[in-house]
Amino acid sequence: DGGITQSPKYLFRKEGQNVTLSCEQNLNHDAMYWYRQDPGQGLRLIYYSQIVNDFQKGDIAEGYSVSREKKESFPLTVTSAQKNPTAFYLCASSLRTDSYNEQFFGPGTRLTVL
Amino acid sequence: GDSVTQMEGPVTLSEEAFLTINCTYTATGYPSLFWYVQYPGEGLQLLLKATKADDKGSNKGFEATYRKETTSFHLEKGSVQVSDSAVYFCALRTPGGSQGNLIFGKGTKLSVKP
Numbered sequence: 001d002g003g004i005t006q007s008p009k010y011l012f013r014k015e016g017q018n019v020t021l022s023c024e025q026n027l028n029h030d031a032m033y034w035y036r037q038d039p040g041q042g043l044r045l046i047y048y049s050q051i052v053n054d055f056q057k058g059d060i061a062e063g064y065s066v067s068r069e070k071k072e073s074f075p076l077t078v079t080s081a082q083k084n085p086t087a088f089y090l091c092a093s094s095l096r097t098d099s100y101n102e103q104f105f106g107p108g109t110r111l112t113v114l
Numbered sequence: 115g116d117s118v119t120q121m122e123g124p125v126t127l128s129e130e131a132f133l134t135i136n137c138t139y140t141a142t143g144y145p146s147l148f149w150y151v152q153y154p155g156e157g158l159q160l161l162l163k164a165t166k167a168d169d170k171g172s173n174k175g176f177e178a179t180y181r182k183e184t185t186s187f188h189l190e191k192g193s194v195q196v197s198d199s200a201v202y203f204c205a206l207r208t209p210g211g212s213q214g215n216l217i218f219g220k221g222t223k224l225s226v227k228p
Contacts, residue, residue, distance in 0.1 A: 006157075033215055042203060042218040043158075058215060090157055092216075098209070102148065103216055105157035 003027065004106035006091050011111045013078070013085070021076045021109045023091035030096050032074040033103065036060060037088040046089075049074055050096075078111065086113045116141040120204050120219035127194055127226050135189040135222045137178075137204035145206040147171075147180055147187040148216065152201045161189075161202070194226045 004025045013019045025032065031050050035043040045058030049068040063082025068074055074093075078085045088110050092103040121136040139145065146165045150158040162171030167182035176191045187204060201223045205216040 004157075040220060042220040043216070044218075045215045048215055092158075102160050102163060105150075105159070107157045108155075 004091060004093055004104055006089075006106035006109050008109060009107065011109055013111060013113050015113055016080045018077055018079050019111065021078070021089055021091075021111070023074045023076065023106060024072055025074075025091075025093045025104075025106075026072060027093055027095075027104060028071070029093035029104075030071070031094045031101075032068070033092040033094075034058075034064070034066065034074070034076045035090045035092065037090060037108075043090065046076065085111055087111060116145070116206060116208055116217050118204050118206055118217055118219035120202075120222050123201075123221075123223040125222060125224045127224070129196055129226055129228050130193045131226075133189070133191040133194045133198075133224070135202055135204075135224070137187045137189065137219060139185050139187065139204075139206050141185075141206055141208050143208050144182075145208045147178070148205045148207070149176070149178055149187070149189050150203045150205060150218075152203065152221070154200075158203065194224070196226045196228055199224055199226045 007022045033048040034046040037043050044060050047066045049055040065077045090108045091106040094101040094103045117140045119138050148163045149161040151161045152158050162173045164171040164180035170179045178189045201221045203221045204219040
C-alpha cells in the first residue's frame with residue numbers, strides 16, 4: 001500500500017537534547033513538507049522540499065533542521081534551540097508543489113519535552 | 115498575506131442533524147481550496163477539494179462550493195453521524211508561488227451525539 005509513514009508515534013525528550021523525527025513516503029512524490037500542530041492554532045509550515053537535495057524554510061523554521069538526501073525520506077531534527085518543541089508534528093507529501101495537487105499526510109508524531 | 119478563517123468550535127450536534135461549517139479566505143490570485151478531516155490522534159485526511167470558482171467538491175455526503183464572489187468554501191452535510199466526530203480544517207493553496215504549502219484555518223471540532 002502506498003502512503004506516508006512517520007515514526008515514532010510518541011517521542012519524549014529531555015530539555016537540551018536534539019531529536020529526529022522520521023518521515024518516509026512510497027508515493028513517488030517530489031514534494032514533502034513538515035507541519036507543526038498546536039491546540040487551537042491549526043497547522044504551521046516548518047520546512048518543505050520540492051526535490052531531492054533542496055529544501056526551504058517555512059513560517060516557523062527556527063530551531064529545526066531537515067535533510068532530503070533521498071526522494072522517499074525527509075527527516076526533521078528538533079534541536080535544543082527550539083524553545084517550545086512540545087507539539088504534534090505532521091509530515092506530508094504531494095506530487096509537486098502546484099496548487100491543485102493535494103497533500104497526503106502521515107499519522108503524526110507527538111513530541112513531549114520533559 | 116493569504117489566510118483562512120473558520121467558524122470557531124466546538125460544534126455539537128445530534129445524529130442526523132444538518133451541518134454547516136463556515137470557511138472564508140483571503141488570497142491573491144485564484145487559490146485551490148480544500149477541506150481536511152482529522153480523527154483523534156491521527157493525521158489529516160483530504161475530505162474534498164475545489165480548484166476553480168463554482169466547483170463543488172463532494173465526498174462521503176459532505177459538500178462545499180467554491181464561491182469566488184463571497185470568498186467562501188463552507189462545508190455542509192445533510193445528516194451527520196456519530197462517526198463524523200472529528201476536527202475539520204479548511205485550507206488553501208495559491209498558484210504560482212514557490213512554496214506550495216497549504217494555509218490552514220484553525221480547525222473546527224465537531225462532536226455528534228447519538
